[in-house]
Each structure stands twice: as C-alpha cells, then as structure tokens.
Amino acid sequence: MDIRLDGISHSYGDTEVLRDINLSVPSGRIACMVGPSGCGKSTLLRFIGGLERPSAGQVLQVGNPPADCLNPLTYVFQHFALLPWRSVRGNISLVLEDHGIRGARAETIIADVLARTRLSDFADALPKQLSGGMKQRVAIARALAVNPAVMLMDEPLSALDSQTRELLMDDLVALWTRQPFTAVYVTHNLAEAVRLGHQIVVLSRRPGQIREVVEIDKPLEARGYADPDLEAVQKHLWDLMRDEARAADAELIHV
Ligand SMILES: Nc1ncnc2c1ncn2[C@@H]1O[C@H](COP(=O)(O)OP(=O)(O)OP(=O)(O)O)[C@@H](O)[C@H]1O
Numbered sequence: 001m002d003i004r005l006d007g008i009s010h011s012y013g014d015t016e017v018l019r020d021i022n023l024s025v026p027s028g029r030i031a032c033m034v035g036p037s038g039c040g041k042s043t044l045l046r047f048i049g050g051l052e053r054p055s056a057g058q059v060l061q062v063g064n065p066p067a068d069c070l071n072p073l074t075y076v077f078q079h080f081a082l083l084p085w086r087s088v089r090g091n092i093s094l095v096l097e098d099h100g101i102r103g104a105r106a107e108t109i110i111a112d113v114l115a116r117t118r119l120s121d122f123a124d125a126l127p128k129q130l131s132g133g134m135k136q137r138v139a140i141a142r143a144l145a146v147n148p149a150v151m152l153m154d155e156p157l158s159a160l161d162s163q164t165r166e167l168l169m170d171d172l173v174a175l176w177t178r179q180p181f182t183a184v185y186v187t188h189n190l191a192e193a194v195r196l197g198h199q200i201v202v203l204s205r206r207p208g209q210i211r212e213v214v215e216i217d218k219p220l221e222a223r224g225y226a227d228p229d230l231e232a233v234q235k236h237l238w239d240l241m242r243d244e245a246r247a248a249d250a251e252l253i254h255v
Contacts, residue, residue, distance in 0.1 A: 007057035035203030036248035050153035065149035074148035133164035
C-alpha cells in the first residue's frame with residue numbers, strides 16, 4: 001500500500017503549521033522526514049495515521065494492505081510505550097489480543113517477530129530488565145506483529161545513546177533487507193536519515209513546506225558508518241536546513 005499526501009495544509013488557530021504538502025511514499029520504501037523543530041513533522045505523521053485531520057488536503061492509501069494485516073498504520077514512538085508489568089512476550093501478545101488473536105496463532109506470530117528482531121532469548125524478560133536499545137527492539141517487534149502496511153516512526157532512536165543508535169540502525173537495515181517494510185520515519189538526525197531513507201523529505205521551518213525530496217539510490221545494506229557518499233548527501237541536507245534551523249531555534253527562545 002502506498003501513501004499519498006495530497007495538498008495537505010493545516011493551522012492550529014492562527015498558527016499555520018503546514019502548507020500544501022504533496023508527497024508519495026511507495027510501498028516497501030522508507031521515507032525520512034527532516035526539518036527544523038516545530039515545522040510540523042509529528043503533526044504530519046498524526047495525519048497519516050488518521051489521529052487528526054488536516055484543515056485542507058487529504059491522505060490517500062493507494063492499494064491494499066497485506067492480506068494478514070491487523071492494523072494498516074502502526075506507530076513506533078521515541079519512548080517505547082511498553083507496559084512495565086508485562087514481559088516482552090506479553091507486550092507483543094497484547095496487540096494481538098486486541099484483535100482477538102490468542103493461543104497457537106499468537107505464539108507463531110510472536111516467535112516470528114522475536115526472531116526477526118533478535119529477541120527470542122528475551123521473551124520472558126520484563127522491560128525494566130532491558131536496555132533502551134532492547135526496549136526499542138521490543139517496540140519494533142510489537143509493531144511488526146500486526147503486519148502493518150506502513151510503520152509511522154516518530155524519532156524512534158532519539159532517546160538512545162549514539163552507540164545504541166548505530167546498533168539499532170544496523171538492526172533496522174537487516175530487518176528491512178530480509179523483508180522490506182514501508183515506513184514514514186521522522187528524525188532530527190541527518191545521519192539516521194541518510195542511513196535509512198530511500199527518500200528524504202526536507203521541510204522548511206513553520207509553516208512546513210517541502211523544500212526538497214532527496215532520493216538515495218544506494219541500497220540500504222550497502223550503506224555503512226561514515227560512508228563518504230552518504231556524508232555528501234548529509235552535507236547537502238544540512239546546507240538546505242542550516243539557516244532555517246537557526247531561525248527556528250531563535251523563534252523557540254522567544255515563545
Ligand atoms: N494540538 C496542537 N495544538 C496547537 N498547536 C500544536 C498542536 N500540536 C502541535 N502544535 C504546534 O504545531 C507546530 C508543529 O508541531 P510538531 O510537533 O508537528 O512539529 P515537529 O516538526 O514534529 O517538531 P519537533 O521537531 O520539535 O518535534 C508547533 O509549533 C507546535 O507547537
């Protein structure tokens with residue numbers, strides 16, 4: 001299923017947040033959204049997820065979700081949102097229980113997503129026993145359990161330290177390479193965007209407008225740490241964003 005954003009504009013009261021966003025996210029690709037603080041990235045994600053409606057324009061779902069998809073649009077948040085009293089397995093089974101899936105069918109799905117996220121040995125652990133990186137892997141496993149058409153990822157790695165972030169990026173690349181998924185991925189981190197994005201959508205400061213959509217052809221599995229090609233793209237992104245980021249920063253100080 002592709003996602004198409006068609007002329008999305010939005011204001012909260014007198015504050016214009018987004019202006020005329022047109023974008024297509026093809027199935028099986030990762031679209032990263034970057035832009036200065038407050039430019040409307042998370043708002044756009046909420047529109048795609050159907051949590052809110054834009055003042056103008058529409059979000060179109062083109063094509064069908066996968067046949068056994070339980071929830072077409074599934075979020076992965078920065079702060080994991082795991083239930084502390086439930087084990088890793090219990091956190092994943094919860095989303096299946098919501099869809100009436102229990103017993104052997106649930107066990108099969110849980111075993112599959114735990115294996116894909118390399119968590120099989122931790123099925124009985126509680127969240128408090130896990131590092132931040134492991135917790136986020138559980139949240140990703142939980143998202144995969146509903147076999148979403150599109151994962152909506154809002155700064156999923158930004159609560160993690162830089163080494164853990166590198167490991168999780170490797171994990172996401174391995175996960176996508178084994179079985180491509182579609183994602184809209186909001187991040188502040190340009191290194192993350194060039195490592196994971198097939199397309200990188202650069203938004204201006206508020207009201208967020210698309211400044212440029214940068215496509216990266218290099219396969220995800222061929223993108224490494226400190227890759228000179230990616231560093232060149234990252235520099236281009238920063239050249240696009242620097243002045244706007246500074247202006248957005250100054251604006252927040254005066255709010
Ligand atoms: N429910 C709301 N009511 C009023 N204003 C809102 C609401 N949600 C967001 N905003 C405002 O809309 C603008 C865009 O917010 P949003 O969180 O989408 O930006 P962002 O690009 O994700 O920011 P950041 O990078 O800092 O997370 C901000 O100025 C924010 O204060």
